[in-house]
Amino acid sequence: MADLSAFPITKRWPAQNPNVIQLYSLQTPNGVKIAIALEELGLPYEPHYISFGTNNQKSPEFLSLNPNGRIPAIMDPNGPGGKPIGLFESGAILLYLAEKTGQLLPPDAVGRYETIQWVFFQMAGVGPMFGQFGHFYKFAADKVANNSYPMERYRDEAKRLLSVLEARLEGRQWIMGDAYTIADITTFPWIRGADIFYGGREVLDYAKFPSVMAWLERCIARPASAKGLNIPVKPE
Template sequence: MSRLSDFPITSRWPAKNPDILQLYSLPTPNGVKVSIALEEIGLPYEAHLISFSNDDQMTPEFLSLNPNNKIPAIIDPDGPEGKPIGLFESGAILLYLAEKTGKLIPNDPVGLYKTIQWVMFQVGGIGPMFGQFGHFYKYAADKVANNPYPMERYTNEARRLLGVLEGQLMDSAFIMGDEYTIADIAIFPWVRGLSEGYNAAEHLGLSDFHAVNAWVERCASRPASIKGLEIPPRD
């Protein structure tokens, strides 16, 4: 593919400016990771709403970019060697944007890989486990009303993961110390979502995690986060 128009998704969600990065997303904990990163970096982009209520993620056009039918996904018209590239999976997109711009990631190899390990911690732990917790706590509570096992399992795992974060943040402003990185951007929307999205702060005892709560506030109050958390606007 040599032009943005060669991507079938652009026939359904046309680019106003085909020379800038195209974001296909929804303001969920996974979706806002990329919009927040783009706002922090200052890279021009257009955001296209992928509405789950309309099953946009199941359309042939969206599936042509992400066969796994999840948000977010991007097309960067100025990819490697100046050629367009389409990407899905939020963790991969964060790493791509950080490497492309040299921002939101340490320059030294040790810092680089330690940042990547915390991004993987979110991708493999925080996201799936918090997501399962939220599913059973908020969306499927009636289906497990007579079976306490799912809630016990995912409540305990969510608190365990929060404890890991608490230990990492006990003596530092951000995951990687004083430097705000893609590790923070990957994780904090999910932690924020426990209270803002699932209304589960009391159930999980979030007040026990003082360092985590202060860190979420620091991350969420950044100008790029305030804007990115609402992109793309819902219908």
């Protein structure tokens, strides 16, 4: 039985099975990435729902694992050297899980780094820009009702990023070609989220990006996605 007592987060969110990966997350574009990856990899894990409504992510217990106060975060009782490890930042977690299992990442150096660059493309571009678009388009629309500049700025940048992704996916099944990788997993929840969370499909001209739309449907249709997109479940 793994000993996770050194991690204060387990006092607030006790591990029912401390021998499996502990996932602390929410059903946001960033949050679902890790559950999807874990399902793809077939790794056993235990999800914990981190409520934004009650600021769980700002609690001392959560901050002890992720000082940045954001989801997702994980704790792997079987980390490097057989010792527990805690990790935050979705891109770092995806890379860790891929390297831990030897899956979802090409084995050759060139393919590996090419995949990582597309992970960074999402982390530095798609996520922040789509998130800001959603903020000003939906959640802060009343605050910028007399100033369209913020929404237009992030809308246009989101569309530019979609055009980059469109060019990459033209004639490809996945971002890396024939192989489904962490580059796909880290990116598609944001393209999906801009539609279902922000209602941005029309304003972002999704219809003008047919390769992206076809790829998105393929990503969503994977069995691991069907499960992971709905994890963790909000406690009743």
